[in-house]
Amino acid sequence: MRPVRSALLRSGLRGLLVLLLAGSLPGLAQQPLHDPKPLQFRDRAEERRFHDLAAQLRCVQCQNQSLADSNAQIAQDLRREVLQLMQQGHDDTQIKRFLVARYGDFVLYQPPLQPGTWLLWGGPLLVLGAGALVVVGIVRRRARTVAAAPPTSADVGEDW
Known part of the structure; x- marks a missing residue:
């Protein structure tokens, strides 16, 4: 009888361990894959321009939030891309055209x-x-x- 009891105890402990690990997986899935560095602006004017432009653009994943308000990963990537395009010398119209070419008019809060x-x-x-x-x-x-x-x-x- 003793070997059966120890076998049941071991299988019960394994089952408990599996349940604990499975329960922790959703928490691990919510962790960001990489810790993004904050955006680096050259000056206050560039930061203001960036925030104005990001407020005019829609997050393509959230659909009801601006690019500035969204915490989605794609919104973070798009914010970085918008800043990079700004720092390369593109004006707001060129940046909007670039995003519309990729995502359609939906990306604009005020489509033409x-x-x-x-x-x-x-x-x-x-x-x-x-x-x-x-x-x-x-x-x-x-x-x-x-x-x-x-x-x-x-x-x-x-x-x-």
């Missing part, structure tokens, strides 16, 4: 008005207009229903 983006720009107005038409239709239908219904004694009221 062109046939491919008409729905993006006019979509909110279309939804607002459709909602207004639905409300007007409901109000008219109710007004017709009330006007067509004959008055009842409850509507007229009784003398006291």
Whole structure:
């Protein structure tokens, strides 16, 4: 009986060890692969220009955050690339064109008005207009229903 008990104890300890290791894997996966160094700006004007430009660009992974606000790895890489392009002498328009060529108009928070983006720009107005038409239709239908219904004694009221 003793060998069975020690075998069970060993397998139980192995199972516990496997569970502990498996439980620690998600924590290890969240660690950054490399510790990025902070961005090095030449002067305050370059830093200000960088932050203004990064606020105009969208993180391609997060989709609802600017490049400046995102903590995604690709956003960190893109910030470094934008700074590198700035330091190579490219102006903001050239940098935006470069990113649009790679990621499409989506990377810009304010994409240009062109046939491919008409729905993006006019979509909110279309939804607002459709909602207004639905409300007007409901109000008219109710007004017709009330006007067509004959008055009842409850509507007229009784003398006291």
